[in-house]
């Protein structure tokens with residue numbers, strides 16, 4: 001029921017909060033909750049329009065809602081205020097004029113906006129438009145709107161968490177893999193179809209003894225995948241032994257793998273067991289397997305075929321029961337073609353290949369990973385930072401050539417260096433400027449160079465021309481990402497709306513034409 005401002009001056013706002021709680025507990029769908037609460041608060045505060053506008057990942061998960069006579073106008077105001085309000089994380093009230101249309105004159109009024117805050121980040125904004133003459137009890141109105149915004153943020157956050165728990169795959173022994181909740185260094189975070197497919201393959205492979213070859217770009221979580229395979233399988237109580245094959249010269253690698261007898265070489269003063277023996281009954285993880293020499297490949301092939309070997313300098317065959325997991329980011333098929341990798345070893349390793357997707361192939365997981373790392377580094381640093389939706393947009397649109405490792409490092413740096421509670425786009429220490437175009441070609445999953453390889457320059461491209469092309473392209477992309485809302489596009493690009501306006505003019509871009 002609409003109430004007069006005089007009524008509301010006397011009003012006990014606790015009753016309103018209680019009403020909001022009742023709506024939340026009685027409705028089934030988030031869109032219904034948002035709509036009913038918006039209408040309730042709009043009527044209570046005698047507003048004439050209102051909207052809930054969501055940002056970042058939440059814009060993809062939940063539909064915004066609007067209410068009242070000035071719904072479109074409120075939505076527009078919400079879009080404009082979204083970044084400011086979520087970055088500052090404080091409610092705001094300001095005079096505004098709704099521009100004249102063919103149906104009505106210009107209307108003066110006040111727009112009230114409050115942030116909706118989740119656990120780790122701002123999710124969106126709730127705005128109300130009130131005609132100017134009824135803005136008497138502005139502070140109290142704003143306080144109520146703010147409380148309801150906080151309430152709604154927590155409600156939406158709970159909804160997201162509930163969906164994530166439901167979507168988590170079952171492990172081999174029936175327990176739920178609570179991969180996205182809390183912090184555990186061995187958890188594989190990811191809710192995307194690509195990640196679900198990989199997790200499912202890991203779970204299936206875990207229960208067998210077959211050799212698994214984990215493939216994927218650097219930093220995609222191959223070692224994490226190897227640990228998951230071990231933990232989920234029936235060897236989980238036994239040893240998990242890891243060896244990075246690329247880190248050692250050939251002779252050392254051999255004695256690391258197979259051990260050595262006393263006196264086998266200078267300095268071998270004692271017998272030493274190798275990783276194969278240490279991993280007996282358990283799992284041996286051979287990382288960077290694509291980098292071993294042809295001579296080592298022969299030796300490894302023999303153990304994989306016969307399950308026996310001799311220590312360096314020894315002659316007694318040693319038999320082991322080891323489950324092999326190997327990993328590489330080398331294009332092994334190409335290496336076989338070029339004679340750098342033995343075909344017979346390739347087939348021995350390539351029994352169950354599992355590809356870990358790059359972050360570019362599962363951008364929808366980035367917010368989840370950011371939340372996960374933010375929680376971890378907040379805990380480690382005794383902080384409670386949140387990330388604004390504009391900053392999240394920036395992180396999501398970056399290309400992450402170093403995949404999860406690079407993202408993890410970025411969030412750690414961000415938390416350590418942060419100077420304010422809510423992270424804004426300019427606080428995100430991206431390794432390079434966002435305006436960089438997608439630097440990595442979408443490489444084959446198994447053919448990843450360690451560092452991005454620069455694309456060849458078109459012969460005629462002058463440097464200023466190339467820079468202008470890139471700038472134009474990034475402006476268009478940013479506008480497309482935010483539905484043409486220029487303030488948000490400017491924020492994603494890390495420039496002011498005025499600077500964006502200048503570039504639109506310079507490149508003749510019409511935001512309406514590119515949507």
Ligand SMILES: Nc1ncnc2c1ncn2[C@@H]1O[C@H](COP(=O)(O)OP(=O)(O)OP(=O)(O)O)[C@@H](O)[C@H]1O
Pocket residue numbers: 185187188189190216217218219220221222223224225287329404405408
């Ligand atoms: N899905 C994920 N969820 C959470 N953390 C992850 C995930 N994937 C990778 N990480 C983290 O990213 C970092 C790199 O992962 P990992 O070492 O497993 O990658 P890798 O593919 O083995 O890399 P490389 O090929 O360079 O050896 C680790 O700190 C790991 O914990």
